[in-house]
Amino acid sequence: MKMSNSQIGRRLLGFLVAGAALAAGGVAVAAQPKPWEVSLQEAATPVMESIISFHNLLLWIITIITLFVLALLVIVVVKFNAKANPVPSKTTHNTMIEVAWTLIPVLILVAIAVPSFRLLFMQLDIPKADLTVKVTGKQWYWSYAYPDNGKFEFDSLMAADKQPRLLGVDNEMVVPVNKVIRVQTTGADVIHAFAVPSFGIKIDSIPGRLNETWFKATRTGMFYGQCSELCGKDHAFMPIAIRVVNDQEFASWVEAAKKKYATNPANTFASAGGQAAQ
Numbered sequence: 577m578k579m580s581n582s583q584i585g586r587r588l589l590g591f592l593v594a595g596a597a598l599a600a601g602g603v604a605v606a607a608q609p610k611p612w613e614v615s616l617q618e619a620a621t622p623v624m625e626s627i628i629s630f631h632n633l634l635l636w637i638i639t640i641i642t643l644f645v646l647a648l649l650v651i652v653v654v655k656f657n658a659k660a661n662p663v664p665s666k667t668t669h670n671t672m673i674e675v676a677w678t679l680i681p682v683l684i685l686v687a688i689a690v691p692s693f694r695l696l697f698m699q700l701d702i703p704k705a706d707l708t709v710k711v712t713g714k715q716w717y718w719s720y721a722y723p724d725n726g727k728f729e730f731d732s733l734m735a736a737d738k739q740p741r742l743l744g745v746d747n748e749m750v751v752p753v754n755k756v757i758r759v760q761t762t763g764a765d766v767i768h769a770f771a772v773p774s775f776g777i778k779i780d781s782i783p784g785r786l787n788e789t790w791f792k793a794t795r796t797g798m799f800y801g802q803c804s805e806l807c808g809k810d811h812a813f814m815p816i817a818i819r820v821v822n823d824q825e826f827a828s829w830v831e832a833a834k835k836k837y838a839t840n841p842a843n844t845f846a847s848a849g850g851q852a853a854q
């Protein structure tokens with residue numbers, strides 16, 4: 577596909593305007609997939625920042641290895657083809673090379689394992705939580721319960737008329753910024769998976785089990801994710817929308833939510849995958 581000069585100009589202008597809007601700050605930018613995006617979504621938690629830097633480190637390592645192997649292959653093709661090298665060598669063993677091609681890959685793997693395990697512990701070792709949200713995957717929507725804030729629970733369904741398309745919901749999950757949020761998740765019917773790319777979380781919601789993960793969003797705004805375990809015909813239509821707000825906004829949302837969801841039939845904890853009503 578070839579772009580004309582005016583098209584390129586327009587695209588550049590678009591980037592400049594978007595950049596200026598970002599630089600102006602204040603406006604909370606929604607973290608969601610963007611057209612032509614090839615990299616990971618922008619990080620909004622320390623865990624996702626670590627995932628992205630680990631990803632970049634691995635990208636360097638595999639790129640260098642691939643180029644090195646390609647160079648070796650090119651040398652073999654050029655130097656040792658039948659025309660350039662009519663009398664082949666009878667060499668079968670070379671101890672030095674054999675030790676090197678065993679040891680060097682082992683050292684590379686150990687070098688990768690160190691940051692990999694550090695990241696794994698960061699994800700799995702849940703810090704002291706400021707707030708717990710219980711997330712129940714259902715066919716085909718999510719329910720969010722706030723046991724620390726009055727035990728209300730509400731359903732979050734995709735809103736067909738809402739932007740961004742296929743990600744907007746009627747009732748968003750709301751959490752305060754810069755707080756450790758413990759997510760406990762289960763499935764009410766089949767296995768779902770609660771995944772929010774910019775938070776670096778993805779965890780299965782399994783009936784009869786309570787899985788745990790955590791995130792600490794470091795900026796306010798809207799963050800989107802999707803169910804990530806094929807769970808039936810509307811699997812693609814049960815988005816996750818999380819609004820990260822400051823402490824005052826969160827407190828007033830809790831007050832409003834307590835009233836709004838007081839009569840919600842989902843407000844019984846019994847609906848949550850075999851959990852006893854509390």
Ligand SMILES: [Cu+2]
Nearest residue numbers: 768803807811
């Ligand atoms: Cu699902």
